[in-house]
Amino acid sequence: SQQGEEDPQALSIQEGENATMNCSYKTSINNLQWYRQNSGRGLVHLILIRSNEREKHSGRLRVTLDTSKKSSSLLITASRAADTASYFCATDRGQGAQKLVFGQGTRLTINP
Amino acid sequence: DGGITQSPKYLFRKEGQNVTLSCEQNLNHDAMYWYRQDPGQGLRLIYYSQIVNDFQKGDIAEGYSVSREKKESFPLTVTSAQKNPTAFYLCASSIDWRADTQYFGPGTRLTVL
Numbered sequence: 711s712q713q714g715e716e717d718p719q720a721l722s723i724q725e726g727e728n729a730t731m732n733c734s735y736k737t738s739i740n741n742l743q744w745y746r747q748n749s750g751r752g753l754v755h756l757i758l759i760r761s762n763e764r765e766k767h768s769g770r771l772r773v774t775l776d777t778s779k780k781s782s783s784l785l786i787t788a789s790r791a792a793d794t795a796s797y798f799c800a801t802d803r804g805q806g807a808q809k810l811v812f813g814q815g816t817r818l819t820i821n822p
Numbered sequence: 823d824g825g826i827t828q829s830p831k832y833l834f835r836k837e838g839q840n841v842t843l844s845c846e847q848n849l850n851h852d853a854m855y856w857y858r859q860d861p862g863q864g865l866r867l868i869y870y871s872q873i874v875n876d877f878q879k880g881d882i883a884e885g886y887s888v889s890r891e892k893k894e895s896f897p898l899t900v901t902s903a904q905k906n907p908t909a910f911y912l913c914a915s916s917i918d919w920r921a922d923t924q925y926f927g928p929g930t931r932l933t934v935l
Contacts, residue, residue, distance in 0.1 A: 743922065750910075751929065752926035752929050798864055812865040814863055815862075
């Protein structure tokens with residue numbers, strides 16, 4: 711079952727602009743993670759935010775979490791061509807890593 | 823891809839044949855996972871193993887089987903009972919079953935001819 715739903719499904723912006731993608735989920739969570747997938751490759755972990763945190767930063771990434779709305783957003787600032795990839799949110803269903811549930815992803819294209 | 827290898831990268835299979843996908847990790851992780859990804863979709867959990875000699879069904883285990891005889895290896899067999907096996911298969915591992923973060927291999931693309 712899919713818990714996380716990303717929005718938009720696809721996003722195309724110019725290099726240097728900021729990219730924002732959103733994730734909604736349905737049940738209580740302990741944490742929410744964001745992963746990146748380059749075309750035809752495995753996923754790479756980007757950032758994790760716990761349910762008692764509201765905002766977290768890592769380099770050009772900023773993640774927010776609103777547990778009252780069951781939603782999260784990932785902001786990539788000053789985008790680069792190398793940021794072109796699909797981005798997935800993953801929630802733990804409150805049951806630990808073995809029960810991660812991934813959304814359908816946002817396909818981000820950075821145009822030079 | 824974080825010390826996890828999957829082979830082969832591309833695999834072709836005739837209908838009615840079983841096929842085994844390899845996953846090996848040198849991260850000394852206890853937990854390992856298999857996911858299936860269809861075009862434009864997220865990942866769905868097939869099987870997971872919290873520790874050697876133990877494994878559990880995920881959300882879509884029908885038509886698949888696994889073994890965990892060694893800590894570093896978690897092969898997935900796609901059997902002829904799997905109705906629509908053409909997909910991208912991803913293996914992942916985590917330090918243990920309580921860990922939050924998973925580390926992924928590069929994937930195997932399986933095509934049924």
